[in-house]
Amino acid sequence: MTRTRLAGPIIALAVTGALLAGCAGTTSSGRIPAPSARIGAQADGALPTDLATMPLTEANGTTTTLAAFRGKAVMIADFMTLCTDICPLISANTAATARALAAQGAQSQTALLEITLDPHRDTLHRLRAYQKLYGAEPSNWILLRASPPDTHRLWHYFGVYDRRVKEGTPADTDWLTGKPLTYDIVHSDDLIYLDREGRERYVIDGSPDTQGLAPPRRLARFLGSQGQAALMHPNPSLDWTVPDALRVFSWLLDRRIVASGAP
Secondary structure (H helix, E strand, O other), X not given: OOOOOOXXXXXXXXXOOOOOOXXXXXXXXXXXXXXXXXXXXXXXXXXXXXXXXXXEEEOOOOEEOOHHHOOOEEEEEEEOOOOOXXXXXXXXXXXXXXXXXXXOOXXXXXXXEEEXXXXXXXXXXXXXXHXXXXXXXXXXXXXXXXXXXXXXXXXXXXXXXXXXXXXXXXXXXXOXXXXXXXXXXEEOXXXXXXXXXXXXXXXXXXXXXOOOOXXXXXXXXXXXXHHHHXXXXXXXXOXXXXXXXXXXXXXXXXXXXXXXXXX
């Protein structure tokens, strides 16, 4: 799979001026400031009602919506279970972020949503099997799917690039069934953050730096060259880490949250 990075913040969001310095400490008002511009950009906009109420199905079969998570700080990531490059690293970082939030008592105040770009193949069974590979998951890490038309509408609104392409030769193999794949989806890698009122507030466009945290062995076996490069040689000036993700949550919740062992 070849990734296409967006040149800047997600175009559907309105950037709201200069970003503040990182969240070590507080502002003159006593509030925790926004993360630095190194990892992303601020935004401020309400979701359209039809998008906020779009039906989403959790891996356990429960139907929900983005509006149902109001009252929590939300991170939304695009992914697909048959990705052989960046998605397994995104999930590794997302699960680790969710665990860090839970360890510091912020589990009930947060939701980390991974919504598939590939609803035709990502059935609920596949979502459950994929998430199970990462071990006991905290309840604030949720995998979701929408109908194909709604999936397109959702990611188009957020400015996420995706394009279905023919599978290469030799074809990649499905980690769950062992069968060769027939198509791939080239896409950008983005994180969209919503505040507790359900407004878009921050965007990260880029690959994850797992800081040595490998994805589950069953998925790591199928990583392509780009996935291996992202895992072994991340770009520290561009790629986002678990501490970076926690800085955004610290700002949205206005409470200091750090990864275990961080200063």
